[in-house]
Amino acid sequence: MGPDEEHTRPEGVDDLTVEALGDISEALEAIEIARGHLYTFHRLSGTADLTLGKGVEKLREAGHKALADKFERELVGRNVLEGRWTFQIMEEYDDGYYATFKRLEQEGRDALVGGRRHLYEAEMKEDRRTHGRRGHEARPDDN
Template sequence: MSTGNEAHNSGLTDVEVDALHEIDLGIEHLHRAHGHLVAFHHATGRGMDHLADAEARLRDAGHDDLANAIRDDFLPRGVIESTHPDDQGRWSYDILETYQDAFLDDIVAFGERASDDLADGQRHVKERAQERDWKRRAGGE
C-alpha cells in the first residue's frame, strides 16, 4: 500500500507522480475536446455550404422568399447567440480559436510548468515507471 512518500526512480513521491499523471490525463482529454471542436467547426462549415447551395437552387426555382431567409437569417448567423445587439453571434471558428488561445494553450503551459518544476520537464512519469517495470519483469528479474 502506498503512503505517498515512496520515491520513484525519478525521485518523485507517489503523490507527485499521481498528480502529474492526473495533469497529463486532463490535458490529453482537453486535446480530445479540441479535436471534437475541430470536427464541430468542419461539420458546421459543411452544413452551411449545403445551405448556400440550397439558397441558389431555391432562387433558381423561383422561391426567393426561402432563398432570402437562408441568405439573410442563417448564413451570416453565428452558432452561438451573442449578447451584443449588433452581433449575429459567434461562428464556429471563433469558438475553436478561443478554446485554443484562451484555454487550451494556458492549460498546456501549466502542464509544462508542473513537469518542469517536479520532474525536470519529463512528461508521462507514471507511464515511464510502468514501462520500466514491465520491461524489467519481461527480463525475468
C-alpha cells in the same frame, strides 16, 4: 535494459507527485480530444453553411425566391454563438483555456520532475512488461 532517462523518475520524487502529474497529463489528453471535437464542430459547421448556401441557390433557381430569401437572410452566414463564427470560438478556446492548461501542465512537470513526461505510464510499463521477452522491450533500441 530499462526505460531511458527521460522516462525515469528523478531522485527524491515521491509516488504521490508522479500520480498527481499522471492525472494532470491524463486530463490534458482529454482536453486534446475535446479540442479535436471542437475543430470537428468548426469544420462541420462551415461545411453546413456552404452546403446550405448551395441549397438556397437551388431553391431560388427552382422559383422559390421568397423561401430562398428567408433562408439567406436568417440562416446563411449566421453566427453560431452570439457575435461569433466557429473560427472565433476556436481562437478564444486556443488562446485562453487550452493555452493556460498546456502552460500550467508544462510548468508542473518542469518544476517537479525536470520536464519529464509520462513517468506514471513509463513506470506502469516497466511493471507490466515481461522483461527479456521480444515485444516487451523497454524502448526501441532494447533488442
